[in-house]
Amino acid sequence: MATTTVDYLVSIVIVSMLLTTSILLVGQTINIALINHQDQQITLAAVDLLDNLLQNPGNPPDWGWLSIQPTGFGLKWPNSAVEMLSPFTLMRLMQTGNSAIYNNILYRNLGTNNQFNLYLREDEYVDYITASKLLSTYGNYGFKLSITPVLNISVTQIKVNPLKLKITIYGTSGPLSGALLNSTLYYINNRGTSPSIVEYTPLSKESNIDGEAEIEFPGLNSNEIIYLALVKVNLAGLSGIGYHTNAADPFIIPVVTNYSEGKVTLFSNPVIPSTIGGLLYCNLRFVIQAGKSEFNLIKISNSIEILQSGKPVNITLGTRNPGVLLISSKTSQSKSCLTAMPWGISSLGLSLIFGGNPRNQKTVVVQSRYVMIDKISYQIKLALWRLDG
Numbered sequence: 001m002a003t004t005t006v007d008y009l010v011s012i013v014i015v016s017m018l019l020t021t022s023i024l025l026v027g028q029t030i031n032i033a034l035i036n037h038q039d040q041q042i043t044l045a046a047v048d049l050l051d052n053l054l055q056n057p058g059n060p061p062d063w064g065w066l067s068i069q070p071t072g073f074g075l076k077w078p079n080s081a082v083e084m085l086s087p088f089t090l091m092r093l094m095q096t097g098n099s100a101i102y103n104n105i106l107y108r109n110l111g112t113n114n115q116f117n118l119y120l121r122e123d124e125y126v127d128y129i130t131a132s133k134l135l136s137t138y139g140n141y142g143f144k145l146s147i148t149p150v151l152n153i154s155v156t157q158i159k160v161n162p163l164k165l166k167i168t169i170y171g172t173s174g175p176l177s178g179a180l181l182n183s184t185l186y187y188i189n190n191r192g193t194s195p196s197i198v199e200y201t202p203l204s205k206e207s208n209i210d211g212e213a214e215i216e217f218p219g220l221n222s223n224e225i226i227y228l229a230l231v232k233v234n235l236a237g238l239s240g241i242g243y244h245t246n247a248a249d250p251f252i253i254p255v256v257t258n259y260s261e262g263k264v265t266l267f268s269n270p271v272i273p274s275t276i277g278g279l280l281y282c283n284l285r286f287v288i289q290a291g292k293s294e295f296n297l298i299k300i301s302n303s304i305e306i307l308q309s310g311k312p313v314n315i316t317l318g319t320r321n322p323g324v325l326l327i328s329s330k331t332s333q334s335k336s337c338l339t340a341m342p343w344g345i346s347s348l349g350l351s352l353i354f355g356g357n358p359r360n361q362k363t364v365v366v367q368s369r370y371v372m373i374d375k376i377s378y379q380i381k382l383a384l385w386r387l388d389g
Contacts, residue, residue: 039363039365042386046365047367049143050367052074052135053073053075053076053380054075054083056072056076057086058070058134059072065259065260065320069130070126070134071134073131075089075090077089084372085147085373085380087344090345091342092120093126093352095353095354096110097110099122102257102267107120110342116340116341116348117250117339117340117341118254118256118343119253119256121257121259128355131354131355142358142386143355144382145353145355145380145381146351146353147352147381148351149240149241149349149379150172150240151176151240153240153241153242154242155229156244158214160222161221161222161223162216162221163216163222164214164215164216165183165229166212167183167207167215167242168211169181169235171238174211175207177208177211178235180205180234181207181213181215181231181233182202182204182232183202183203183230184200184229184230185217185220186199186200186228186285186287186297187228188225188226188227189225195282195283195330196283196328197283199297200220207233215231226338228243228340229243229244229245230243231244232289238377240376240377241346241348241376243340243348243349245340247339250327251269252327252329252339262319263315263316264314264316265313266312267312281330281331283329284300284325284327285297285300286317286326286343287323288319288321289322289375298319300315300318322346322347322374324340324341324342324343325342326338326340349376361385361386363386364385365385366382366383368381368382
């Protein structure tokens with residue numbers, strides 16, 4: 001009788017353990033199913049959101065060119081192919097650097113170093129919260145956009161006289177050989193009083209097995225000129241652009257005073273010491289990409305002016321084409337400088353990071369596509385996560 005009782009109790013314990021294990025397994029399976037369902041929901045939301053950004057220009061469709069806040073958010077270049085993004089829309093999303101006040105209006109600079117300057121009014125920028133509300137993700141999802149050139153192009157100076165540049169090209173898998181490089185140099189001479197911009201005949205090379213190429217400019221000494229080198233790269237249907245300049249702090253600050261009309265005001269940089277001369281003579285040219293490898297140099301009206309303290313010069317770009325505004329300047333002491341102002345994110349192959357921070361989020365889904373921005377190949381990545389955990 002005692003043995004039967006013990007066996008009965010053992011059976012009860014075993015059955016209880018089996019039931020408990022089954023319940024735990026069922027609960028775990030349900031949790032996994034719920035998590036997988038939630039992950040799938042985020043993935044589908046990310047695909048839909050990225051498709052919407054790439055296929056929709058927003059409202060109004062040309063808001064990237066206008067001095068207004070959009071009522072609908074999209075990145076597509078109006079009347080273009082599906083995978084073509086607007087370089088001007090993206091320019092209004094770029095993070096800003098230092099600021100300046102002109103006529104009691106606050107402007108912020110897209111440039112973070114001496115390589116280029118572009119001051120836009122603070123209210124020209126579209127912030128993350130505004131974009132989230134227009135995309136109906138506010139309060140439900142967080143997102144982050146990363147837009148980078150497919151070709152990573154580094155340009156460095158390796159020799160002074162004659163000037164020689166080294167170009168290195170990387171893709172997602174490493175250095176790229178067999179790429180065709182076309183380099184054009186724009187420079188002003190340190191000697192004399194003329195701020196004229198000289199265009200050096202484009203030079204072509206092909207990258208080696210290490211993704212490198214060297215381009216020499218006979219007759220040019222980098223100690224005697226201030227220059228900007230633009231390098232266009234083409235490989236297997238991909239295209240990119242790199243640049244390098246030896247310019248120091250700019251003598252002239254370009255401020256976009258009327259974004260819709262492309263009006264730019266040039267004024268003297270207040271941090272430049274008066275010992276270099278009080279007057280500034282400036283010469284302006286606008287460089288656009290004309291094809292796979294060519295650049296066109298366009299003259300700007302009022303191209304030679306004298307800037308005096310408190311008397312800025314006003315110009316109009318007169319184009320909706322992406323490009324680079326070159327501003328050469330000379331002082332009364334024959335000191336020289338060359339300032340580059342990008343007009344559109346693709347003109348210098350600039351990158352963009354826009355949105356929230358996915359750090360410490362439980363599930364982050366990333367979707368990516370290859371796109372074109374003007375004539376430059378880019379990759380866009382969208383990271384998306386739920387805000388309710």
